[in-house]
């Protein structure tokens with residue numbers, strides 16, 4: 001017992017959804033560092049914005065610069081990072097936003113936890129399936145080079161595992177599909193769920 005009781009507020013998600021004229025949910029991008037999660041989340045957000053959809057992007061780098069500043073990349077602290085991210089995403093969903101969440105979320109157990117917090121009906125697992133070889137070639141932030149040199153420990157794909165999702169709702173292969181095509185395809189897949197008025 002934590003002696004906390006929740007107040008029964010008059011307005012909830014449904015009322016807020018009426019104001020924004022669409023439903024709300026989370027598109028959860030998972031994939032290796034450099035796979036294209038943030039780039040795609042950014043492109044999808046811009047396309048939704050053009051349709052007057054209320055959106056919010058949550059990503060690992062920004063959360064880890066603030067709310068989750070104290071957390072490292074050990075399996076335990078990654079899990080805590082993702083638990084907090086999922087709770088924030090859930091709040092944003094209840095505020096009426098479509099959330100574009102971009103986190104490596106390397107383990108099936110991490111993604112199961114996130115799904116449990118957000119709720120299965122509001123969670124769209126989106127696998128950005130880019131090979132380690134390609135991510136390492138891109139090395140956008142120079143982190144793979146540092147990880148190979150042993151300057152960063154626990155780097156996903158190098159000395160920390162990434163488990164591919166088995167049955168993602170959406171899968172993008174940025175080596176086969178260009179970014180614009182991939183972003184358009186995601187937005188098309190979201191149309192029915194959005195129930196735009």
Ligand SMILES: Nc1ncnc2c1ncn2[C@@H]1O[C@H](COP(=O)(O)OS(=O)(=O)O)[C@@H](OP(=O)(O)O)[C@H]1O
Pocket residue numbers: 032033034037038059060061064073077078079081082102103104105106141143152153154155156
């Ligand atoms: N050790 C290690 N492993 C993986 N990534 C690392 C690491 N150290 C720093 N970074 C940077 O942190 C970003 C990933 O943070 P996430 O919050 O998405 O990771 S996790 O979901 O908790 O596993 C990741 O961002 P993205 O490249 O956008 O994925 C990196 O920029």
Ligand SMILES: Nc1ncnc2c1ncn2[C@@H]1O[C@H](COP(=O)(O)OP(=O)(O)O)[C@@H](O)[C@H]1O
Pocket residue numbers: 031032033034035036037038039040102138140174175176177178179
């Ligand atoms: N289909 C593609 N062709 C060429 N470059 C791509 C393609 N998809 C992604 N990229 C590039 O790969 C990089 C991915 O970086 P980013 O979106 O930050 O990845 P993540 O958020 O997963 O770490 C970006 O520089 C992006 O322009």
